[in-house]
Amino acid sequence: MCFYPSKNDSKKWVSFMKTISTALTLVVCLAAVSATSAFDRTLYNFNAPLSVGQFRTVNDGVMGGRSDGRIKINAYKNLEFYGNLSLENNGGFASFRSGESNLGLRAGDAILLKVRGDGREYNFNLYSSGRRTFRKSFKTVDGEWLVVRLPIDQFVATFRGRTMRNVSMEPAQLNRLGIQLGDKKPGPFKLEVEWIKSSGGQVSGR
Numbered sequence: 125m126c127f128y129p130s131k132n133d134s135k136k137w138v139s140f141m142k143t144i145s146t147a148l149t150l151v152v153c154l155a156a157v158s159a160t161s162a163f164d165r166t167l168y169n170f171n172a173p174l175s176v177g178q179f180r181t182v183n184d185g186v187m188g189g190r191s192d193g194r195i196k197i198n199a200y201k202n203l204e205f206y207g208n209l210s211l212e213n214n215g216g217f218a219s220f221r222s223g224e225s226n227l228g229l230r231a232g233d234a235i236l237l238k239v240r241g242d243g244r245e246y247n248f249n250l251y252s253s254g255r256r257t258f259r260k261s262f263k264t265v266d267g268e269w270l271v272v273r274l275p276i277d278q279f280v281a282t283f284r285g286r287t288m289r290n291v292s293m294e295p296a297q298l299n300r301l302g303i304q305l306g307d308k309k310p311g312p313f314k315l316e317v318e319w320i321k322s323s324g325g326q327v328s329g330r
Contacts (some may be wrong), residue, residue, distance in 0.1 A: 169323055183207075195220045205315045209309065209313055219305070234275040235250075257283070279293065
């Protein structure tokens with residue numbers, strides 16, 4: 125049984141309506157959080173020191189360059205990608221990538237990653253079982269944590285840094301991911317990654 129204050133008692137009525145409004149707001153917020161969590165799926169986090177073993181570095185040394193990119197799990201349990209970018213010997217990139225696994229991506233999904241960078245622009249790469257690379261860049265703010273959202277339908281196919289046209293992506297064939305620096309600015313760099321997730325179209329909270 126529900127009891128309502130008399131509309132003739134204005135103070136009780138106002139208090140009653142405020143309570144109802146607060147309750148409705150709480151219900152809406154809880155529903156939004158629940159819906160968001162249902163759409164997000166963690167691909168990688170770095171809580172354990174051995175989690176770095178899921179990745180390997182690939183630098184321009186494979187082409188004669190002299191860039192030095194390394195990865196480690198730091199004291200804050202984040203993956204840290206760091207080193208020095210060099211343009212010598214026609215080099216200019218440093219990167220790391222995961223081993224092969226079923227990423228479970230579908231059309232309309234997005235990649236979410238929480239990062240703290242150095243103000244430089246990085247590339248996020250997705251690799252397919254057909255040896256194709258799809259790329260989308262993202263910017264960082266020096267010293268600030270950001271949650272970056274990268275819709276996979278905005279990634280473009282590349283080959284040795286050059287865009288390839290008329291190459292379609294098959295999300296089900298994507299089985300590796302990674303991050304690359306190749307902004308043609310020599311010098312030290314550092315990017316921390318707290319986690320990498322996939323999202324079914326909604327942005328998760330921090």
